[in-house]
Amino acid sequence: MSTPRSRLAPGTDADRAARVALTWLAEPGNRTVWSMVETHGAPETVERLMRGAIPDGALQASVLARATDFDPGRMAAETLHRADQLGARIVVPADDEWPRRVDSLAVLELDTPGLINVNVRPPLCIWVRGSWPLGPALERSVAVVGARAATGYGKQVTGDIAYGLAERGWTVVSGGAFGIDAAAHRAALAAGGLTVAVLACGVDRPYPAGNAAMFERIAETGLLISEWPPGAEPLRHRFLIRNRVIAAATTGTVVVEAAARSGAIQTMNRVLALRRPAMVVPGPVTSAMSVGCHELLRGNPGATLVTGLPQVLETVGRMGEYYAEAPRGPEHRRDALDEESALVLEAVPPKGAARPEELATRAGLALRTVLRRLSLLELSGLVERRDDGFALPRPASPSGDSPPGASPGGSPGASPGASSGREAAR
Amino acid sequence: MSTPRSRLAPGTDADRAARVALTWLAEPGNRTVWSMVETHGAPETVERLMRGAIPDGALQASVLARATDFDPGRMAAETLHRADQLGARIVVPADDEWPRRVDSLAVLELDTPGLINVNVRPPLCIWVRGSWPLGPALERSVAVVGARAATGYGKQVTGDIAYGLAERGWTVVSGGAFGIDAAAHRAALAAGGLTVAVLACGVDRPYPAGNAAMFERIAETGLLISEWPPGAEPLRHRFLIRNRVIAAATTGTVVVEAAARSGAIQTMNRVLALRRPAMVVPGPVTSAMSVGCHELLRGNPGATLVTGLPQVLETVGRMGEYYAEAPRGPEHRRDALDEESALVLEAVPPKGAARPEELATRAGLALRTVLRRLSLLELSGLVERRDDGFALPRPASPSGDSPPGASPGGSPGASPGASSGREAAR
Structure with a gap:
């Protein structure tokens, strides 16, 4: 880090370096790691993990596999150096620009059993490419998510909603996938608005490569963010871990098209569990890409059917007022x-x-x-x-x-x- | 009537004739007329109306206008004769085949003010063309309603639902309009099932004439029914009065496509007020013909989103079991x-x-x-x-x-x- 600090409290370089090392040692959101950091701080958590003092068998095994020939300090320094070179920065909870809403993941409990339920806690750190301060950028934000195999209908509706949100000063948030995600980012960019892509891999290698030009434009005028350090691969399970950040960091989430049991549905289940505005666009009942949307609306009294921008604004506007800080001179x-x-x-x-x-x-x-x-x-x-x-x-x-x-x-x-x-x- | 009866109780020829006369003197569903019939019986109600003993100024004026040169007995005899000639019969509450569900209109209260709220009570009688007994035909029935200006999408979904219902022994009920109504009847006919058209005019002149061939097929294998006597015109306000019968006579109602503030929406509001299954098919948010459907789903926790036949069957099946009589040998x-x-x-x-x-x-x-x-x-x-x-x-x-x-x-x-x-x- 270019600003030397001396204290060993959260927000110090030691804290930052330890958080970076932790994202190499375990997947982000891990319940045990997060609790250990809460109790002991990040540096001591690294130390405990390295010496195998882990109150969680599964975590112990996975850390052991990763910790061989692993020097946390050197790894963190290398990663931070690499990030610096590509113009990326790390944001930790002690920073002013930390997006406070993600902290609500601290108490998230899900009904769904299995591996994914292990990685639901707040991020330890977030890597950022782009000049906007992260927290303020997400303060009034709407996630627009959906199917990769989106239809023309879905992309059109996504474009209308994302363009209108961006035009009205709302930040558009999505993943980086083809289909609805890309349509949302492109519309926000076209409106000259702020858009944030939440990645499941390093911000140096946004995935998929087919969206490379779009990612570059987002990095220039918006933000590319990730919990994984530069160099991290877009492994399949990481998209599901990532989804909780999309759900938690935004004022509300709109799903435009989603197949049954898809990633977008999983994101919406996080949104519903967090009691955030969960907005669902219906579609033709004859379209497989709307099956997930209709299932959400049938199964969740908390889900709100929205037919376009005005109803999205009405829904998040109320929450925006609720969350917004009082105007200050x-x-x-x-x-x-x-x-x-x-x-x-x-x-x-x-x-x-x-x-x-x-x-x-x-x-x-x-x-x-x-x-x-x-x-x-x-x-x-x-x-x-x-x-x-x-x-x-x-x-x-x-x-x-x-x-x-x-x-x-x-x-x-x-x-x-x-x-x-x-x-x-x- | 061809079967002479002697008693002056409901179900007698005098009762039938009086009910026929009443439908000439006032619009069906009139609250005051219905209450008078409940209290005094139909024959005495005719007598009171004819001599102006009416506890309702608006009704008094309209009866006065209609009662000039009006001989209730002769009018009823002529109407019954005419019906007999065209193979239509009259069904009154005392008849075995009276559809009991319509009696729930006796306690229906609507929030909507205005003229239409005056005509919400049960029918005094129902004219029927077709050989099926009315009540049993409606025992397990689903109304499928919607826009006249239906899209290809709406007609396709309607056809799938109505065909499947008919195939499984459910009676399909609708109005007689172009668009969704006609698509529902045609699909039920194609499935060799039972379909009932609820008209807002005499069963001798089903409206619109463009559906004449369809009405003839319905009369042959299903039922054409109306609260209005043969010869009655399809006046604009009668469709709204008629809608309460579609809502009340069926196990549940599906709306497939509906513009904002359309007749189909009014029918669904009756269904919701009666706490019957109110099923709504969503559609593209870009289609004006789905605007009413989406409004219903947004505004009514009691409305159920359905995406096709299985969910319609699941919804009415539960109610069907609830309402169905226990099997008898x-x-x-x-x-x-x-x-x-x-x-x-x-x-x-x-x-x-x-x-x-x-x-x-x-x-x-x-x-x-x-x-x-x-x-x-x-x-x-x-x-x-x-x-x-x-x-x-x-x-x-x-x-x-x-x-x-x-x-x-x-x-x-x-x-x-x-x-x-x-x-x-x-």
């Missing part, structure tokens, strides 16, 4: 800044703009730290991105033609911070 | 016969067949009475229709190749009496 937000962000903000000149390199020098912080904090400050409307660098926002003009970012909370239907930041970024 | 059923039916049955020779004319002579009954009783006896499996007349059923053969009608209750999934009768009629 700029002074208030400035007061709530962490130390690093406050240093960066103080480094921004009162007039004109400054490039990140200049700000790093003035603030005495590493460039990567400055870039990350600038993203957050921009999202909060406290700084503004211009052609020649970052500047303080222009004061709101009384004629109402204030530039985006200068009047937080002014965009109807979007949360204050997010909307101003997003508009400024376009 | 032939002796038992013979004991329960009314006097006329017993006379007809005794007239059937122990060997060979007899034509209805012969049976009428032997039993000392009018031909029409004999024909009606024969239909009931056939349905119960107590007589068998053959090319040369009616005969006692052949005893069940131990090899299992017994002729249809000889082993009541042997058809899986159908109620004993109905199934044997229907098979015998093929």
